[in-house]
Amino acid sequence: MFSKVVEFIRGVYNSDGIIPLHEPRFIGNEKKYLLDCIDSTMVSTSGSYIEKFEKAICEYTGSKHAISVVNGTAALHLSLLLAGVERGDLVVTQALTFVATSNAISYMGAFPLFIDVDQETLGLSSSSLNHLFAKHCTVNRFGHCIYRPTGQKIAACVPMHTFGHPAKMDEIIVLCDKYNIPIVEDASESLGSYYEEKHTGTFGLAGVISLNGNKTITSGGGGVILTQDQNFAKRANHLSKTAKRKHSWEYFHDEIGYNYRLPNINAALAYAQTEQLETYIVNKRKLAQDYKKFFQEFDIEFIWEPHRSYANFWLNALVFKDLEIRNRFLAYTNENGVLTRPVWNLMTSLPMYRNCIKEDLTNSERLSSTLVNIPSSIVLPMS
Ligand SMILES: *Cc1c(COP(=O)(O)O)cnc(C)c1O
Numbered sequence: 001m002f003s004k005v006v007e008f009i010r011g012v013y014n015s016d017g018i019i020p021l022h023e024p025r026f027i028g029n030e031k032k033y034l035l036d037c038i039d040s041t042m043v044s045t046s047g048s049y050i051e052k053f054e055k056a057i058c059e060y061t062g063s064k065h066a067i068s069v070v071n072g073t074a075a076l077h078l079s080l081l082l083a084g085v086e087r088g089d090l091v092v093t094q095a096l097t098f099v100a101t102s103n104a105i106s107y108m109g110a111f112p113l114f115i116d117v118d119q120e121t122l123g124l125s126s127s128s129l130n131h132l133f134a135k136h137c138t139v140n141r142f143g144h145c146i147y148r149p150t151g152q153k154i155a156a157c158v159p160m161h162t163f164g165h166p167a168k169m170d171e172i173i174v175l176c177d178k179y180n181i182p183i184v185e186d187a188s189e190s191l192g193s194y195y196e197e198k199h200t201g202t203f204g205l206a207g208v209i210s211l212n213g214n215k216t217i218t219s220g221g222g223g224v225i226l227t228q229d230q231n232f233a234k235r236a237n238h239l240s241k242t243a244k245r246k247h248s249w250e251y252f253h254d255e256i257g258y259n260y261r262l263p264n265i266n267a268a269l270a271y272a273q274t275e276q277l278e279t280y281i282v283n284k285r286k287l288a289q290d291y292k293k294f295f296q297e298f299d300i301e302f303i304w305e306p307h308r309s310y311a312n313f314w315l316n317a318l319v320f321k322d323l324e325i326r327n328r329f330l331a332y333t334n335e336n337g338v339l340t341r342p343v344w345n346l347m348t349s350l351p352m353y354r355n356c357i358k359e360d361l362t363n364s365e366r367l368s369s370t371l372v373n374i375p376s377s378i379v380l381p382m383s
Contacts, residue, residue, distance in 0.1 A: 001298055002328070002329055002332040002333065003332075003336075004298070005298075005329075005333065005338075006332070006333060006336045006338050008294050009338050009374065009375055010338070012287065012290065012375075012379060013375065013377070013379065017337065018337045018339065019337060019338045019339060019375045020339050020375065020377065021214070021315070021339045021340070021341055021373060021374075021375055021376065021377075022214045022215075022314075022315060022375070022376050022377050023214075023377045024213055024214075024217075024218045024377075025276075025280075025377065025378045025380065026272075026273075027276065027380070028272050028273070028275050028276045029272040029275060030268075030269055030272040030273070032272070033049060033268035033269070033271060033272045034265065034268055034269060034272075036268065037049070037264055037265045037268045038265075042264050043263060043264060043265040044263050044264060044265070045241070045261050045263060045264070046264065047264025047265075047267070047268075048264075049264050049265075049267040049268040049270075049271050050068060050261075050262060050264055050267040052267070052271050053068060053219075053262075053267040053268075053270045053271040053274065054066040054067070054068055054224075056271060056274040056275075057209070057224055057226075057274065060199075060274065060277060061191075061199040061201065061202055061226060062198070062199050062202060063199065063201070063202045063207075063226040063227070063228065064227070064228045064229075064230070064233070065226070065227050065228070065229075065230065065232075065233035066224050066225070066226055067224065067225040067227075067233060067236045067237050067240060068219075068222060068223070068224050068261075068262035068267060068270070069222070069223045069224070069225065069240050069260040069261065069262055070221060070222065070223065070259075070260050070261070070262055070263075071210065071211075071212065071221050071222060071223045072100060072186075072188040072208055072209065072210025072211070072212060072222075072223035073100040073103060073104055073223070074223055074240075074258070074260045075208040075209070075210075075223035075224060075225045075260075076100065076101065076104035076158075076184065076186060076188075076208050076223075077104045077107045077108070077258075077260075078225060078236055078239060078240060078258065078260060079184045079205075079206040079207075079208055079225055079227075079236070080104055080105060080107075080108050080110070080156060080158075080184055081108060081239070082206070082232055082235050082236055082239070083155070083156045083182040083184055083205055083206065084155060084156075084182065085105070085108045085110050085155040085156050086108070086109070086110070086153075086155060087108070087109030087110065088109065088110070088111075088152065088153075089108070089110040089111070089152060089153045089154070089155035089156075090110065090111055090112075090113045090147055090150075090152045090153065090154045090155065090357070091105045091108075091110050091111070091112055091113065091154070091155055091156045091157070091158060092112075092113050092115060092124075092129065092132065092154060092156070092157045092158070092181070093105065093112050093113070093114065093115075093124070093157070093158040093159075093160065093186075093347075094114065094115060094116070094117050094123070094124045094125070094159070094160055094162075094364070095114040095115070095116065095117070095346045095347050095348050095358060095361050095364040096117045096122070096162065096343065096344065096346060096347075096363075096364040096367055096368060097160045097162070097186070097344065097347065098160075098188070098344055099344070099347065099350065100188070101158055101160055101186050101347075102347050102353055105158070106352070110155060111152075111356055111357070112347065112353060112356050113132075113147065113154065113356065113357045113358070113359075114346075114347055114348055114353075114356055114357070114358040114359065114361065115128040115129055115132055115358070115359045115361075116128035116359060116360060116361050116362060116363050116364050117162065117363050117364050117367065118167065118168060118363070119363045120306050120307070121162070121165050121166065121167050121168060121306040121309075122162035122163065122165055122303065122317075122367065123159055123160060123161050123162050123165060123166065123167025123168070124157075124158075124159035124160065124167045124172060125363065126167075126168050126171035126172050126175060128359055128360070129157070129172060129175050129176075130175055131359065131360075132359050133145075133175060133178070133179055136148050136149060137154065137179060139179055139180060143180050144180065145179040145180055145181050147357070149357075150357070154179070154181055155181070155182075156181060156182050156183070156184055157172070157176050157181050157182070157183050157184075158183075158184050158185070158186050159172055159183065159185055159186065159204075160185075160186035160188070160189075161185070161186070161187050161189060161190035161193060161200045161201075162189065163189055163303070163313075163314050163315045163316075163317055163373070164189050164190045164192070164193045164216070164311050164312040164313055164314035164315070165190075165193070165303070165305055165306055165309065165311050166190065166193050166194065166195035166200050166306060166309040166311065167195075168195075168306075169185075169195050169196075169198075169200075169203040170195075170196070173203060173204075182204070182205040183203065183204030183205055184204055184205060184206050184207070184208065185200060185201050185203060185204045185206070185207035185208065186207075186208055187200040187201030187207045187208055187209055187226070188208055188209060188210035188212075188215070188223075189210070189215065189216075189314045189315070190209075190311075190312060190314065191209050191215070191216050191217065191277070191312060192216055192277060192280070192281040192284075192312035193309065193310065193311045193312045193314075194309060194310040195308065195309045196308050196309070197310075201226045202226055202228065205227065205229060205232065206225055206226065206227045206229075206232060206236075207225070207226040207227070208223060208224070208225060208226070209223060209224040209226065210222075210223050211223060211224070211266075211270050211273075215314065216277075216280060216281075216284070216312055216314050217270065217273035217274065217276070217277055217280065218269070218270070218273060219262065219266040219267065219269045219270035219273070220266050220269055221266065222262050222266050222267075222270055223262075238257070239255075239257050239258055239260075240257075240258055240260040240261050241257065241259075241260075241261050242257040242258070242259055243255045243256065243257025244257070280378050281312050283378045283379060284312055284313045284314070284376065284378065285311075285312075285313055286379075287313065287316070287376065287379055288304075288305075288311075288313040288316055291316050291374070292304060295318065300318050300319075300320065301318065301319040301320075302316070302317075302318055303316070303317040303318070303319065303371075313376065314376065315373040315374075315376045316373065316374050316375075316376045317343070317371055317372065317373050317374070318371070318372050318374060319367065319370050319371050319372075320370045320371075320372065321370070322369075322370065323369040323370065326342070326369065326370050326371075326372055329372060330342060330372060333374075338374075338375060339375065340372050340373060340374050340375070341372065341373045342368075342371070342372055342373075343367060343368055343371040343372070343373065344368070345368065346361065346364055346365065346368050348361065349368075
């Protein structure tokens with residue numbers, strides 16, 4: 001049966017060679033715009049592609065503001081800073097995520113508090129969140145949400161849209177509003193994904209997109225902060241550019257800033273990629289349909305998009321019955337040049353996050369031993 005899977009994936013990508021998990025495609029104006037940067041010398045912190053790219057992202061996502069930065073992790077860091085996270089605070093997030101989510105929380109001197117993921121969406125579980133609030137949290141007289149067992153403030157909530165499948169944002173918003181907690185969405189994986197026709201990353205105070213080489217579109221390395229709040233956008237822009245006051249020649253920095261601005265050469269690549277984004281999403285959704293149909297025959301669970309959402313299917317995923325079958329599948333496919341990968345180890349199993357506060361993680365634990373990602377690059381038209 002595993003050999004049939006390898007054969008099918010080879011057929012999809014029409015290749016006898018190594019089939020990567022997710023590789024970028026450059027089929028549009030990438031070379032043209034990059035050459036333009038080099039010819040004009042505008043490769044660094046200023047240049048027209050930055051603005052063009054940000055405008056394209058706003059148009060595509062419906063976000064009021066988009067601030068491009070050097071990577072998704074930096075975008076998360078700045079967003080948490082501007083959301084008001086302070087040293088010693090707690091930030092609620094999911095145990096099943098890429099390590100960058102937790103690292104960005106740590107950069108603030110804050111601590112992640114891990115809750116479970118939803119078994120349908122694979123994103124932050126609203127019922128786990130509800131349980132945390134109802135059982136352990138109080139809003140104090142300053143309007144802060146306090147985690148009673150330690151007396152720490154819960155300063156933010158970071159839901160992550162796993163593999164591009166939107167979390168149940170409506171339920172998460174109701175709960176966080178009730179406890180006065182700002183939301184920073186980790187939409188790193190979900191450019192092109194919508195929940196109830198609204199783009200992921202545009203629900204919270206801020207949302208973050210990654211443009212790393214393995215994501216749906218890439219700038220080499222890069223990230224974007226989405227926000228609907230004009231003041232937040234202004235502050236993010238200012239802090240990402242070393243907090244320098246605009247002036248024709250003078251260097252005056254009015255606070256400790258960051259060098260997080262996306263270089264124009266990366267923005268040029270990203271801009272060319274946004275021109276393909278619509279086609280890419282259609283292509284990825286078609287691949288997911290084909291996978292779904294194929295795996296139905298073998299009684300292997302294929303992760304489909306949650307209700308009321310439209311997913312980009314960034315990484316397609318299978319869920320096996322147990323760890324043993326999963327490991328056999330990983331071994332067979334990788335030995336045969338089809339690069340499949342297990343999902344991340346849970347954050348609570350990593351040395352630096354092992355002692356963090358956590359809720360019941362039943363779904364996360366099950367998925368972490370049974371889920372496998374399978375090749376999901378854009379399928380090129382056969383020529
Ligand atoms: C890719 C990713 C990030 C950000 O990654 P960068 O490589 O810093 O752009 C953050 N969170 C999640 C869940 C991711 O998948």
